[in-house]
Amino acid sequence: MFRKNYFTFLLATALFLTGSLAAFAQSAPVRGKVELVKTDGTREPVVGAVVEPFRTDSKGKSPAAKTNKKGEFSFAGLMVGQTYALSISAPNIKPEVVPNIKAGMENVFVTVTEGDGKRLNEDEARQVLSAPSKPAATNTATNTAPAAAAAPTAEQKAELTEEQKKELAEHEKKVAEVSAKNEKIKKNTEIIQAALKEGNDAFNAKNYDIAIAKYTEGINAEPDFVGSAPILSNNKGAALKIRAVEVYNQAVKSTDPAVKTSSLAKVKQDLQDAVATYAHSWQVLKSAQPADITNQANYDAAKLQALTGLTDSYRLMALTKSDTTKGTEAEAAFTEYFAVETDAEKKAKAQIVLGDILRDSGDYEKALAAYQAVLQGSPNNADALVGAGLMLVNIGYMSNDKVKFQEASNYLQKFLSAAPATHPFNGDAKAVIETLKKEQNVTPQKSGKGKN
Numbered sequence: 001m002f003r004k005n006y007f008t009f010l011l012a013t014a015l016f017l018t019g020s021l022a023a024f025a026q027s028a029p030v031r032g033k034v035e036l037v038k039t040d041g042t043r044e045p046v047v048g049a050v051v052e053p054f055r056t057d058s059k060g061k062s063p064a065a066k067t068n069k070k071g072e073f074s075f076a077g078l079m080v081g082q083t084y085a086l087s088i089s090a091p092n093i094k095p096e097v098v099p100n101i102k103a104g105m106e107n108v109f110v111t112v113t114e115g116d117g118k119r120l121n122e123d124e125a126r127q128v129l130s131a132p133s134k135p136a137a138t139n140t141a142t143n144t145a146p147a148a149a150a151a152p153t154a155e156q157k158a159e160l161t162e163e164q165k166k167e168l169a170e171h172e173k174k175v176a177e178v179s180a181k182n183e184k185i186k187k188n189t190e191i192i193q194a195a196l197k198e199g200n201d202a203f204n205a206k207n208y209d210i211a212i213a214k215y216t217e218g219i220n221a222e223p224d225f226v227g228s229a230p231i232l233s234n235n236k237g238a239a240l241k242i243r244a245v246e247v248y249n250q251a252v253k254s255t256d257p258a259v260k261t262s263s264l265a266k267v268k269q270d271l272q273d274a275v276a277t278y279a280h281s282w283q284v285l286k287s288a289q290p291a292d293i294t295n296q297a298n299y300d301a302a303k304l305q306a307l308t309g310l311t312d313s314y315r316l317m318a319l320t321k322s323d324t325t326k327g328t329e330a331e332a333a334f335t336e337y338f339a340v341e342t343d344a345e346k347k348a349k350a351q352i353v354l355g356d357i358l359r360d361s362g363d364y365e366k367a368l369a370a371y372q373a374v375l376q377g378s379p380n381n382a383d384a385l386v387g388a389g390l391m392l393v394n395i396g397y398m399s400n401d402k403v404k405f406q407e408a409s410n411y412l413q414k415f416l417s418a419a420p421a422t423h424p425f426n427g428d429a430k431a432v433i434e435t436l437k438k439e440q441n442v443t444p445q446k447s448g449k450g451k452n
Helices: 002-020 122-130 154-159 162-204 208-221 229-251 257-286 296-319 327-340 344-360 364-377 382-399 402-418 426-440
Strands: 027-037 043-045 050-055 072-079 083-089 096-102 108-113
Touching: 027 050, 027 083, 050 072, 050 122, 083 108, 083 122, 096 108, 096 122, 162 208, 162 229, 208 229, 229 257, 229 296, 257 296, 257 327, 296 327, 296 344, 327 344, 344 364, 344 382, 364 382, 382 402, 382 426, 402 426
Parallel strands: 027 108
Antiparallel strands: 027 043, 027 072, 050 083, 083 096
16 A cells, blocks of 8 residues: 555656746846936936846847936846846936846846937847946946956055055955855755756655765755755755655565564654755745745645645554654654645645544543544544544543543544445444443443444
């Protein structure tokens, strides 16, 4: 049964990978300021200027931004590794086109002059971009490549005042910081892309050891980046679960006690790691800022994938008996899952799984509540009926409460009426009903709570 379930899950994971990678391409913010130099030499920020970014290597623009009261503009994320130009227009200024803009630049400074306020379309902006270079003094981006603003000669530096020298040093420091940041982003992007590809190749080849190692490399490169960490973490979690299931299936067949003990320890570790990995994915996604979410549908899918994997890891812990002490943690994870899942049937199945986990952890009251929550919407759900009935029996014996025995008997009789003949708990339900008759003088009733 394990293999069948996880083959289906593997297929779903593979589809998720192939359909979602592009949506999580790496991006970085760009920020700057536009300042007007008037004919009298005075300067002032340009308010309400339209700043439009477009790729210089291909056709097409990104959404525009507008400057605020301080003349500042910002883009939440432009694609890392691409070169952009900014087309800037506003009433009463001459339109400007600033080249060599890259993701991660956060101190772009642009000066404009008075003009007719024309707004260039994309073709016109590209024509300006391809024309001979204009003097840097009329169009300077202090955070672009060094060529965007001509560096002072040695003779000019000698004539700078102390304040100008200080400003120049600060500028050069910022350029160096941005260059270092961009280089780091570029390097991490290469690591992430390679790790994802190699991890996916190993996953599809069922080499889960290598897949887990590669996904871990990618996660470590940018552990909190919403554009990559959740995808890598969800994939790693899937690989850990499948490996745990395969080892478990082999362990239960083994007749060597030492091999069985060692294998079950590996199962427990893999499932604990899967819980931690999916939880990390969920935290990164939950902490993402609106500007970080480039595709809402894929973001929502990643959240559901993380929570589905997390709750399923807890299910496997209980099912394999590798750890039956995680009831409280599992309950918190399932609560998050219920808030995200929209399919009522899937939520009901998950509610029963939660009841089973809580039952195995010894929390019979909460397990009963989980089963009864399903019965509120589906009163003839066989799994919920038998779960509730058996929990009431346990609670009844613990508290010597005959009312609980009666409710249990009613639930179990209703279960026998609703369940198929092949249900694995049919025999248990019949045996418990008979035991309650003999020991507690309790027989099923046909009306009332938990009754037929």
